[in-house]
Amino acid sequence: MILRAIHTTTYTYSETVALCHTEVRLAPRSDHGQSLIEHELTIEPRPDSSVARTDYFGNPVTAFIIDQPHETLRITASSLVETGAGQAIHPGLTPPWEQVREAIARHDSADTFEAYQFVLDSPRVPPTPEFRAYAEQSFTQARPILECAVDLCHRIFTDFKYDQDATTVTTPVTEAMRSRHGVCQDYSHVMIACLRALGLPARYVSARATTRSARMPRTRGYRSFARASAGSTSIRPTTCCPRPAT
Numbered sequence: 298m299i300l301r302a303i304h305t306t307t308y309t310y311s312e313t314v315a316l317c318h319t320e321v322r323l324a325p326r327s328d329h330g331q332s333l334i335e336h337e338l339t340i341e342p343r344p345d346s347s348v349a350r351t352d353y354f355g356n357p358v359t360a361f362i363i364d365q366p367h368e369t370l371r372i373t374a375s376s377l378v379e380t381g382a383g384q385a386i387h388p389g390l391t392p393p394w395e396q397v398r399e400a401i402a403r404h405d406s407a408d409t410f411e412a413y414q415f416v417l418d419s420p421r422v423p424p425t426p427e428f429r430a431y432a433e434q435s436f437t438q439a440r441p442i443l444e445c446a447v448d449l450c451h452r453i454f455t456d457f458k459y460d461q462d463a464t465t466v467t468t469p470v471t472e473a474m475r476s477r478h479g480v481c482q483d484y485s486h487v488m489i490a491c492l493r494a495l496g497l498p499a500r501y502v503s504a505r506a507t508t509r510s511a512r513m514p515r516t517r518g519y520r521s522f523a524r525a526s527a528g529s530t531s532i533r534p535t536t537c538c539p540r541p542a543t
Contacts, residue, residue: 323374415498424494432491
């Protein structure tokens with residue numbers, strides 16, 4: 298499937314800005330069943346200088362400087378991508394979750410070494426005993442890891458209420474866990490905290506989700522995916538939808 302994604306961010310300032318230093322990460326990556334065909338970044342006012350690079354995690358980054366007075370900054374990213382169905386993974390055929398945890402703990406191969414960094418604590422996702430206790434209800438002894446992860450995803454989907462007014466981008470994940478209210482980013486942070494509390498790697502991935510109405514396909518805003526190490530599978534807790542990947 299060929300998809301066109303157009304994302305525009307507009308900043309309107311209360312006063313004139315004389316100098317702007319900005320970094321953007323708006324180019325889709327070519328991996329996990331997706332190939333970037335073309336990408337165009339339009340910035341108004343036009344930057345005086347810009348440079349492209351790839352960050353530590355492999356994300357394309359554009360840094361730019363606007364050295365002129367302005368009251369509005371508009372950034373538009375237009376991307377054309379080709380997506381594939383991906384290879385289906387049967388949850389019951391994945392290895393026991395304890396086996397994966399032990400392999401990650403040893404991190405003696407290139408893949409497990411890379412994954413190990415996503416087990417560690419981070420400022421926004423502290424893997425507290427509260428998250429471990431919640432996760433253990435899904436991660437029973439010798440159960441296949443993807444089966445566990447899908448079950449955890451389903452429980453978050455049913456136990457939590459989607460509430461756009463309950464949280465902000467700065468709301469701690471512990472608060473979302475206690476209230477059982479939140480949005481996409483809260484659902485994903487809860488799942489990540491649960492997985493890391495068990496010693497399993499998980500990371501946050503921003504993505505676009507498409508929905509099909511009776512009239513035409515429509516691209517929605519950024520969604521969040523909890524990424525569990527089970528053949529590098531993406532899971533979206535907001536809709537309880539696993540997405541196979543390589």
